[in-house]
Amino acid sequence: MTQRTFSIIKPDATKRNLTGKINAVIEGAGLRIIAQRRIHMTEGQAKRFYEVHKERPFYGELVATMTSAPVVVQVLEGENAVARYREVMGATNPDQAAEGTIRKLFALNVGENSVHGSDSLENAAIEIAQFFSEADIVG
Ligand code: CMP
Numbered sequence: 001m002t003q004r005t006f007s008i009i010k011p012d013a014t015k016r017n018l019t020g021k022i023n024a025v026i027e028g029a030g031l032r033i034i035a036q037r038r039i040h041m042t043e044g045q046a047k048r049f050y051e052v053h054k055e056r057p058f059y060g061e062l063v064a065t066m067t068s069a070p071v072v073v074q075v076l077e078g079e080n081a082v083a084r085y086r087e088v089m090g091a092t093n094p095d096q097a098a099e100g101t102i103r104k105l106f107a108l109n110v111g112e113n114s115v116h117g118s119d120s121l122e123n124a125a126i127e128i129a130q131f132f133s134e135a136d137i138v139g
Contacts, residue, residue, distance in 0.1 A: 003081040004034070004137075005118045006127035011069035012112035014038070019072055022115060025102050026076060029088045035075040035137040041067050049130060058111065065111055073131045077139055082124055085117040 009022050023033060041049075046066040053059050076085055090101025094113055097104035107113040118124035128137075 004075055004077050005081040005085050005124045007074040007076050008116040009072035010114055012108055013114040014070050018106055031076040031078040033074055034077045034139045035132050038070050038072050040070045043067055075128055075137050082121050089115050089117050
């Protein structure tokens with residue numbers, strides 16, 4: 001099934017000029033980047049985006065990290081895109097990420113793990129709608 005998922009190239013990666021290298025891994029995995037924008041997330045945007053984690057001890061650090069430098073927000077499209085992108089990203093903690101995954105290749109630690117990807121089709125639609133309108137997405 002063709003799906004869309006939401007991706008963020010995080011501050012640790014944009015600061016190290018890794019946007020192109022990460023996009024090459026995404027495209028190499030058969031996922032098409034059908035919308036993309038570089039933004040500096042506001043505190044309000046980051047808090048809303050990560051609201052599900054607001055009771056976690058790392059929430060404050062997560063919001064601070066995500067607003068520390070620009071990010072690249074993206075919509076990816078492809079066969080089973082949600083699960084496929086999670087495979088391509090690798091485990092949240094780069095120490096546990098498989099060889100060849102984005103996090104194994106580029107992530108620094110669990111908080112600076114280079115990319116975010118939606119965890120379900122339902123959340124993908126919610127996350128995409130926070131940052132893109134349909135007119136921004138050219139499939
Ligand atoms: P992400 O996929 O963006 O979703 C939530 C983020 O919280 C996750 O990636 C990690 O970057 C971050 N995170 C998860 N666990 C921890 C932790 N123990 N300490 C700091 N950040 C974490």
